[in-house]
Amino acid sequence: MGSSTSEGQNNDRAEDRRRELRETISSVAMRLALERGLHSVTVDEIARAANVSRRTFFNYFPSKAAACIPDDFPQDREAVRLFLTDQSVPTLTALARLLWLQVAMARRETPEFALFHDMWRREPEIRPEVYAVLTRTEDDLAMLVARREGREPGSVEAATVAAASIAALRVAVEQWRSDESPALLEDRIRESFAAITQAGSLPPTEA
Template sequence: MPDAEPGLRERKRRATRLAIQQAALRIAIEDGLAAVTVDEISRRADVSPRTFFNYFPNKEGALLGDDPTLPDDALLSDFRDGGPTGDLLGDLGALLVHSTRELIEERGLIEERQQVLRAAPELFSRRMESMKEFQAAIERAVVERLERAGGDLVGEALRRRARLASLVALAALRHAWWEWSDGDADTHLVDELERSFADLDALVSRSLA
């Protein structure tokens, strides 16, 4: 389920971050990528360039939005140690639910961002590279979990299993993303991700029955 309603300060932070992204994308769509500058984004978003850099390192960051990342805290350590339930795919789902909670992503940006990415192969390549890095981070976490668990899997066989698990997890995340973007305004990405992993568990359980 989604987190509790954020406080006023957090709502303002999210609104500013969203306004910056909206401004960057609309400049790109209306005037072309060459017209996208930090100064112009700041002007349209009604923030100072200094405020812009508090949120994004450059204009490309504003166009691409947030990259998914694994939590660097006790949740990740618990996953590597075999928790919280002992079920690999279920625990991966819980980890990705936490990651999506950290993303500030609005339905209204999806279509515009896709339009910009289709017209800018270099930005699309950067987005694909960031997803590749995210997949690699998931794979490393799974490798460490499997190593700590012991068992018969070692070396190349362990790496293959970890890569498969990471790609299956990302497929569930992508499924949730599609369902969320096509759904009604009241649904939350975290809820859709939980449903996608529940559906995945049902499919796997049925295939093994």
């Protein structure tokens, strides 16, 4: 028992160190890109400023554009646990809450998140990377939905719910990117999921 507990703690610490280094590289990449423009910044410059090797940079990110994305899903272990165990709300509602909590935690605990809105608006080169993150997130969400509902991984039901959630998230991200108001990404996520819920409650129209 003690050995497995110690091993788990070591794994958690190692994961925390990897996350901290990833966040450092991402923060440096965004700051340099915002100062000089992404096209004017090289991977070698980002690596030097983050005090890592070029090889280490590519261990964490496939490109400098990818380094300008705050993080991948999942991140908040407690939010994931809540999603998997709380059966008091429908799965789609639980997904909206999960994504809201993920973003809220990123805003609270990830220094570079505050820079992402400006980066998202100013650098069209990162748009494919943002959608690549959403695609990976969809796969993760489908697996979580399957676990929550006791379904087989890759089931049609889990894949459909995950796809609908990512569609809502994509709309929220795009609205936030072009937003001139002080609305937070969390606000846009809530609005997008509310729109799905409202549409689902409308009576069918006659042909």
